[in-house]
Amino acid sequence: VHIVDELVYDLVHDDGMKDKEETLKLLCNKYERDTIIEAYDEIMELVKDGLLYSEDKYEDIAHGSMEDRDYIKAVCLNIIHGCNLRCKYCFADEGEYNGHKGVMSIETAKKAIEYVVKRSGPRRNIEIDLFGGEPTMIMDTVKEIIQYARENEKEWKKNIRFTKTTNAT
Secondary structure, three states, X not given: OOOOOHHHHHHHOOOOXXXXXXXXXXXXXXXOHHHHHHHHHHHHHHHHOOOOOOOOOHHHHHOOOHHHHOOOOEEEEEEEEOOOOOOOOOOOOOOOHHHOOEEOOXXXXXXXXXXXXXXXXXXXXXXXXXXXXXXXXXXXXXXXHHHHXXXXXXXXXXXXXXXXXXXXX
């Protein structure tokens, strides 16, 4: 997710990015020239690195087998069945998980990440949500999972983004 200001919005709105000179002509009455150039260059760097958006390869997918079409882009890892709160409304029996508490092993987390990478096909961007219970109760595990992905994402040619579902306590 990228938070954008009005200038960036104007640069990438409905018509898409124009070349730099055309962009300067269109926006010079609204913004300073140096500000436009700086924002334009930053956006183009994100595009070049595949971080703003990436092209989907629908042509390749359309002609492949059904299995080839089932690319995965995200996984939710339920890394802990346990919570430090006892909320009455909790889906997990007030954080008790009906007596089935547990922690996902690092090896299982690694295998899940490797599976998503393998099944992501041409997708460059992958999302991993660390979920539970309360993931912050096992921060060493969280850090190890993230470190493993970071150490391998260049080799895998993927951009891995993490989210964490937490009660923030």
